[in-house]
Amino acid sequence: MRAHEAGALHGDLGSRGPAWLRTPQDVNALVPQLWPRTVSRSSSGDLEVGGKSVVELAADYGTPAYLLDEDDLRARCRDFRDAFAGADVFYAGKSFLCKAVVRIVEEEGLFLDVCSGGELAVALAAGFPPERLGFHGNNKSVSELQRALDAGVGRIIVDSFDEISRLSDLAEKSGKRPTVLIRVTVGVEAHTHEFIATAHEDQKFGFSLSGGAAFAAAARILDEDILDLRGLHSHIGSQIFDTSGFEVSARRILELQAQIRDARGVELPELDLGGGFGIAYTTQDQPSTAGDLAKRIIKIVESECELASLRVPKLSIEPGRAIVGPAVLTLYEVGTVKDVDGIRTYVSVDGGMSDNIRTALYDASYSATMANRSSAAEPILARVVGKHCESGDIVVKDEFLPADVQPGDLLAVPGTGAYCRSMASNYNHVPRPPVVAVRDGAARVIVRRETEDDLLALDVG
Incomplete structure (x- = not known):
């Protein structure tokens, strides 16, 4: 697919951007409804989630990485459990499932819905009570x-x-x-x-x-x-x-x-x-x-x-989405910044459609912010794209970022807890990112990063 065809397919509006983006935003502001509940910007300008700096998390676990705010996830489980008191709340495992999430769902008093033998296997391996499962x-x-x-x-x-x-x-x-x-x-x-x-x-x-x-x-x-x-x-x-x-x-x-x-x-x-x-x-x-x-x-x-x-x-x-979706953000590192003839600025990150296929598949919209620092630079309308060999490899179609965004900066994309890891692939033989749960200033890997050895292990040659 040619680049201009992909742009048309994804609602390319050139430098104008969608109507709701035509007024530049405060590139340092965090709109609460978009972010996990513990996310804030520190006095030094970097984002913190669960009491932990994303700069530290990137250094410890690499990028791209899915960062799960465990307190936020638990709070959303309780919100639904309490609001629908007397009803049975089944967490839809297809949105995102791993053994740690299964245990959190159980601890917070929810039921669990699975829709494949693999999801059933994860639930049983985590010790979820089978009588509380729906299939x-x-x-x-x-x-x-x-x-x-x-x-x-x-x-x-x-x-x-x-x-x-x-x-x-x-x-x-x-x-x-x-x-x-x-x-x-x-x-x-x-x-x-x-x-x-x-x-x-x-x-x-x-x-x-x-x-x-x-x-x-x-x-x-x-x-x-x-x-x-x-x-x-x-x-x-x-x-x-x-x-x-x-x-x-x-x-x-x-x-x-x-x-x-x-x-x-x-x-x-x-x-x-x-x-x-x-x-x-x-x-x-x-x-x-x-x-x-x-x-x-x-x-x-x-x-x-x-x-x-x-x-x-x-x-x-x-x-499912309503519980885990807002509890996760994806952290990327910027690799290249490219201004295309004054039409738009392309900011390329080290992930893309292999860790979030929803933009390419559903024309889904996402937001993004600079995560490692604040900036006083004027905002520019940018498109955040991935590293894959596809012109449709778009992470965020339109977002205001500071004009001084540069290689090595960290970008955070909120709302990625649902379906992003579940639908992730190894397209272009890119290993899938880890899921890191953060709570009270401590972090733990709940799904490890794939390696090239993992990719080669299935290739029997």
Whole structure:
């Protein structure tokens, strides 16, 4: 792809930048909603996280590195746990999972959602209580289902008729009766402030509501009486900033609940409305607090149950990004600074799309700041790019940085806890960065940096 084509693909606005960036920002300021709660700028100008200077962290652990503010992560777990008191809060492990995070999630009283055999293996290796696990996935293999049964996973969210057959066969052979929820495709796609009320049943997940497959799945499970059907599940999107989509989703899924009750005489006791709660990546993002989300979602469920003459089911939700996303920043070192004919300044760092694919994959927006010092230089509109052999290797599309940014400076990008490490790759044979947890002035590696020996270990030549 040519550079000018990549620029068009990623919404290149030349030197103007997006509308919300056309007024230069204070390049030394830290907008609280973008950063982990313990991040501040010291009197000498460098960032501190968890009571530790990022300059020291870079010297000790190298760059790029994901820095996890452990107090922030724990606080967000508690925020959701307390706000949704009486409901089950499942941390969505797909956002970021390692044994240390699994243990933190358990210690803070959350449940855990996994969606592959590998994620299940991490949870079990960390000693997470299997009865507090939920298992998602649109194509769970026989071996994955068998492992879930053997481990005693608390609930399995079934996603297809083929899976019902597989799981029923395994359950009969093992003499076990696993608890299941049915994933329902409710025809709502919610992303930020937009939802499409009827159009999004064309996807790989779940049983269609409008086509009758969801009711047929419930009827089959109840007829066969091998699996313990406890409730219904829906997930309507990601990076959602309001609850409009949840209102439509709850109404439709509770209508199905009432249909099952009226046709089969069974009132299912559980309801899972999924996750997808948004976080701030730029100053334009205004996410809801856990408390606000809880008030609105619980009110929606109670109101819809009253309209349908249903008992209020046990509610569960699945925040992932909203818990771990803001708790992590990525620290990079600047390698080159290049002004291109007055069009824009490219600031190249020592990571890129191998440690954060979201900008290239989703056209996602991020922010950045100088992390090793303050600067009195005038701000310039820059693009932070990576070191990979792709013109679309962009970390931050547009950000004001000080005009004196130079090789050797450190840049910090907030909001990288969700999906960045989970989706990281070895593109161009670049080893993946470490995850370093910081708390009370102490740091520990919870996922070590990959080495070239790790890359070569899989190459059997």
